Amino acid sequence: MPFVAALKTLLGEHGVLTEAQDRAAFERDWRGLVQHPALAVALPKATEQVSEIVKLCAAHNIAIVPQGGNTGLVAGGVPIANTPQLILSFNRMNTIRALDLEADSIIAEAGVPLARVREAAATAGRLFPVSFAADGTAQLGGAISTNAGGVQVLSYGNMRAQVLGLEVVLADGAIWHGLHALPKDNTGYDLKQVFIGAEGTLGLITAACLRLHPAPRAMAAALVGTGSAAQAMALFRAVRQVAGPALTLCEFMTAPAMQLGGTPPFAAPAYLLLEISALEDDATPQALLERVLATALAEGTASDAVIAQSGQQRLALLGLREHIPEGELAAGGALKHDIAVPLGRMADMVAQAESFIAQHHPGCRLNIFGHLGDGNLHINVRPPSGQSLAALTPVKAAITSGIEAIAVSLGGSFSAEHGIGQFRLSAMAAYKSPESLDLMRRLKQAFDPAGLFNPGKTIPPERLHD
Ligand SMILES: Cc1cc2nc3c(=O)[nH]c(=O)nc-3n(C[C@H](O)[C@H](O)[C@H](O)COP(=O)(O)OP(=O)(O)OC[C@H]3O[C@@H](n4cnc5c(N)ncnc54)[C@H](O)[C@@H]3O)c2cc1C
Structure with a gap:
């Protein structure tokens, strides 16, 4: 029996999408940067069906692209070019x-x-x-x-x-x-x-x-204005010192990033969003935040601050950070980077990225935000004002490898939380040691000798490394 017919026998008519218009949203990544055709989209409802799909694909030599919510930022969950692939969506396995x-x-x-x-x-x-x-x-x-x-x-x-x-x-x-x-x-x-x-x-x-x-019983959040990434790091260390693991959130945003997320309550060159949680049902987190921010304002590491006075205000402050990725996309998108460096090198990372862009790509706009407390920042580069993202195509590789090289030179990583997918393969080839790549290839060979699962993702082809 032909492949798609066999798939329909297995999953029923509603369990398989074959029409181009039905497949389109599954074939395109979240940012709309990649779109390649799949033979079909399979929508299993149970683990046993997934197992049968795998056997069917193995018998027909058809690769499987597993897909969840398709929000990944490195095109790991969408097809590659020129390969017979089935998208296996987990949308209906939601119990x-x-x-x-x-x-x-x-x-x-x-x-x-x-x-x-x-x-x-x-x-x-x-x-x-x-x-x-x-x-x-x-x-x-x-x-x-x-x-x-x-x-x-x-x-x-x-x-x-x-x-x-x-x-x-x-x-x-x-x-x-x-x-x-x-x-x-x-x-x-x-x-x-x-x-x-x-x-x-x-x-x-x-x-x-x-x-x-x-579940925490009490939470307090504050948005704090700071002068630079170095000051933000000093403030983070001070809060961490007194709050320890109760400091559950520490997000950094430069002013341009903040503007993509919404309207901040005050102007500052950069912002830190802090949240302290407590398991006891009392006012401790709020008092702790007030105390540490009063010191920071007195010492000059903070220039301004608001502490949320209600749950609603807390969500509004968190929303300013949360809306940045969507705001960035709505404003035309950016070359995204997801670097991590040791905490002690964070301020150097930001300073070096700023001078790299100013020197080699003047006019490009940096959009820097992310998880400062984890040493993980998104150092995204937007085109000069009035230009579209496509204008960066000729310099895209140079910008990305420049930012990644700074992170690696500071002892960091070129992918902190987004993964490798299709977009970070050349960085894998450039920075991952031959021993690491060899071990990854051996693992792949042991688990998936026929290369059925998600080809063209995560592990760069041998020739890229040579
Ligand atoms: C606005 C926005 C904000 C984000 N913020 C963050 C953030 O703060 N931190 C962060 O870490 N990430 C963030 N991300 C990216 C994040 O990695 C993804 O959103 C999420 O982890 C991927 O889940 P998904 O279900 O969408 O997976 P998909 O995008 O569908 O797939 C991701 C990868 O997992 C594989 N996969 C999917 N399901 C399975 C499965 N069941 N079995 C095996 N493989 C599977 C896919 O093949 C692909 O390689 C953000 C994304 C967006 C759009």
């Missing part, structure tokens, strides 16, 4: 299977949006802490496969830190049942770790068991 308050864990299918996991946890009086602007659409499987971070990594860690167990369909169609809720399990290799951050190149995650945390 929360179990919530266990005694084990402080939740088991949910890959297609459950992250925000729904958080809501389910909150309803039960718990916290699921991974949170970012796209989490209403981004799904559990996609977030695990990119090891997503977000705004609360500082205190709770990234996606990897939340995963207790996984259920994964392997390249031969076998189902690996690893949905344990064990915080400790030293029985040989920790196999689930291999799939986290693997961008769908080693297996298809169908469900996950996640750790839940106690």
Whole structure:
């Protein structure tokens, strides 16, 4: 039986999309930068169906592009050019299977949006802490496969830190049942770790068991004006020193970035958004913020500050940060970068990026924001005023490799939380050691010898490295 007909027999008419207009939104990445055709989009409803799809694709030699909410920023979840591919969407695998308050864990299918996991946890009086602007659409499987971070990594860690167990369909169609809720399990290799951050190149995650945390009872947020990234770092250190792990959020934005997110309550060259959480139901976080900000204002590391006086005001302050990526896209987009450097090099990173752009690409506008407390900034470059993003095409590679080279020279990474996908392959070839690439290729060979899962992503082809 031909491939698509066999797929329809397996999933039913509604489980397979073949028409170009139905496939289009699945074939295009979030920013609309890449679009290549797939043979079809498969919408399985159960793990067993995913397993059957894998066997069918293996028999027909058709590659599988796993896709969650398709909010990834490196085109990992959309097809590559000139390859027969099936998009396997997890949209219909969206059941929360179990919530266990005694084990402080939740088991949910890959297609459950992250925000729904958080809501389910909150309803039960718990916290699921991974949170970012796209989490209403981004799904559990996609977030695990990119090891997503977000705004609360500082205190709770990234996606990897939340995963207790996984259920994964392997390249031969076998189902690996690893949905344990064990915080400790030293029985040989920790196999689930291999799939986290693997961008769908080693297996298809169908469900996950996640750790839940106690829900904070009191939270206080403040927006603080600072003069520079160096001052922002000084302020971060001061707050961290007194608040410790209660400092659950520390986001940095330069003034141009802030303007893309909304209208700030006061003008400053740069801003720090801080949030302190407490497990006790009292005014401690607010008092702590007031105290530390009074010192910062007196010492001059802060020029101005507002502390949210209500839950609504707190959300409004967080919204200013959250809306930046969408504001940037609406304003024409940017060359995006997702670097990380050791905390002690953060101010150097910003200063060197600013002088690199001023010197080599004058007129280009920097849009710098991100997770300062994690050493992770998005150093995005917008075209000169009045020009479209396309105007940067001739210098795109030079700008990106310039920014990435600064991060690497400071002991950092060229991809902190977005992954590699299709967009960061040349950086992988340039900066990843031959030993690391060799180990990754051997892992790929062991898990997916036929190259069925997500070809053209994550691992650069050998010739790029030579
Ligand atoms: C506005 C905006 C803000 C963002 N902010 C942040 C942020 O603060 N921090 C951060 O870390 N990221 C952020 N991101 C990017 C983030 O990585 C993705 O949003 C999210 O992690 C991917 O989830 P998704 O379901 O959309 O996955 P997709 O984009 O569909 O896929 C991502 C990757 O995972 C693979 N994949 C998807 N599902 C599975 C599965 N079930 N099994 C195996 N592989 C699978 C895909 O093949 C692809 O390689 C942001 C994105 C946007 C648009």
